[in-house]
Amino acid sequence: MSGQRILFVQTQAENAGAQEVSRLLGEHLTNRGHTVRHLFFYKKSEDFSAPPDTIIVRQTRPSKWRFFSFLGELYKAIRDFKPDCVFCFQHFGNVIGAPVARLAGCPFIVANQVTAPSLINPVVALLDKGLGMAGIYDRVTVNSNFLLDTYGRYPIRYVSRLDFIPQGFETKDCAMDIASAREELGLPNGVPLLGVSARLNPAKQIDKVLAILATQPEWHFAIAGQGPDFTRLQNEAAKLEITNRVHFLGEFAPSQIGEFLACLDVFTFPSAAESFGLAAIEAAQAGVPVVANDLPVLQEVLQANGKPCALFVDVMDPEAFASAIATVLNKPKVAQTLRDRSGDLKERYSLKAMVDAYEALATGKDPAADKHQVMAVS
Template sequence: MADTPDTPASPPAARPRTVLMIQTQAENAGAQEISRLVGAGLARRGHAVRHLFFYSRTGGATDLGDVEVCVAARPGNPLAFARFLVETRRRIARIAPDVVLTFQHWGNVLGAPLSRLAGVPAIVANQVSATEVTNGPLRIVDRALGRFGLYDRITVNSDETARLYAGHPAAYRARIVAIPHGFERKKSPLDRAEARRRLDLPQDVELLGCAARLHPTKRLDAAVRLLARMPDRHLALAGQGPDLARLTGFAHELGVAARVHFVGELQPTRVGDFLAALDVFVFPTAAETFGLAGVEAAQAGIPVVAADLPVLREVLACDGAAAALFVDPTDGAAFAAAVDRIFADPGLAADLRRAGAGLDRRFSLDAMVDAYARLIDDVTGGGMR
């Protein structure tokens, strides 16, 4: 189960507002976890928080409390898309929020204009999608929305993400506010054996794992490929997504399918149990704006081997000490060697755990929510338009 640090009572809001969180799809993934945490924190501070998803991808993320889903599935033709736009604007107008927080690229570029059409006075766009998963036309629209004021503020969650917008127009950059992700500690009361039993994972093996959406940008095929070099190790993958069939087929091609375990989508309260089952967390992702899954694993005491991305070097560190080993996961030999180092060197594993333990101080959940609370006070009190 998720374990949250003891914190003082949340300060009441200066003036309670109705806050609407808008996202593309209902599922359990990183952006949804952040909106869940921010929403819960704002509710504790007295705000009325609602969640609106464009469509449902899985059964996840619909237990947030006050949740609405505009349409059952992603619109597949122009008529369905037009109906979706009308329905989404209608729902926003009915909720009549004081402020809308949009998440993900489609959440931003569709949610902001529809919110303006519905009469919402303040909009905060949250840049939580890596540019590698957004197409060029979408980025052009996003740039225009920020430049011409459909976004009142634009949050970024890391220094590396902020650098992506350094070349944007001055009017866009003036709206950017840095709010690093906070997170909920994913500790578990279960020991390794019990965690594996509950997740139907093998006992008495060295188990690698990753919690991520099954998508090509996560490069989970690199994790599967590790097993061809490690005949006695197993891999557990928690998540769902469009890459499941390809990854399954790839595991069969390599002859390692019996050692790859697809756990499926997990509720946030079960992620800690999944981490408790692992020996090493592998994170071969090609692109992140923050890398929440890696940070959660490192703080939970699981040694992490991560892709050598600038943003992961930024966030997977505490007090100058790295909380992960960094490697090019497309270099299979180097990736395998990094994993081998952790198993062979208990001192190295202990150093990584020690650095990871401080990440909840560096990325405080309360600090994140406080920053959003101040931002809401700002934009609803006559801030920049």
């Protein structure tokens, strides 16, 4: 089989979940003999760990006054690469990248739905539906039954293009013990340490954990990530008088996440909306007990062999969420049970299976994943 020319298109260059997926796919498809390029509309983070052969069209987010010149640059970048297949990620990556790629002559375009539907502007969602029905997308991937059910309610001309490909991931293990990892990152030893790895935006609801921290004077909280909510979270920590127990560590490269996870006693995941929840899955598989918001999609993905791999609690009930964290901290058997169950997540979300499915799409075959597969939820 001759290698394909494959282009991954995304909105912003930063170290976040969708970018991690395309990075992994690009790395493994390159190893299989394909020519891979990554294209980002603009640079979101100075700490972005760019994969090999990456193009960033603009260094800052295109303004509305320069949007058409940006589209011209995007068109030229796609046309010059002459891809056999384009994989678009994120809602703006789909609705902007796919039409431009079609105009640039790309013969096969895949839209990847990786954003929680409730976070997508209704106008953008309507445009996405129209592009799928019109055939601008040849295929549309989803990575959870939650999303399959959501997009499965669309008209048949859209639904017929759906492929369910469970998301694979790379393990984030670390050889250091907890004390060494904390010393390396400048975090305190001998204290209960909660943590989260996320893009800092209001939908992640990290302020809910800050409020809980204010009621638990012994607990500390480490935050890995950057984003528009950073200043507000800093101000909230100051208002609650907990700045000495909240540790903003900035953005981590994918290769460093394991070191961060090795520091934690509990991984908290209070997000209001998710399409998959990769950060929580990485934490659970790395052996960090997870306490997550009680979202249906998280209950679906954070389970293995029909058993939950996390404690699920409505974060809008702060006393219950704090109680769940305390349970993990104070009951070693509960924490160990979650660790034991989470060891099977790597098999459930096989990286090889995901790469196989995307390679099948890129080469014109049916992906190995069964689009009608239903995951059992405990």
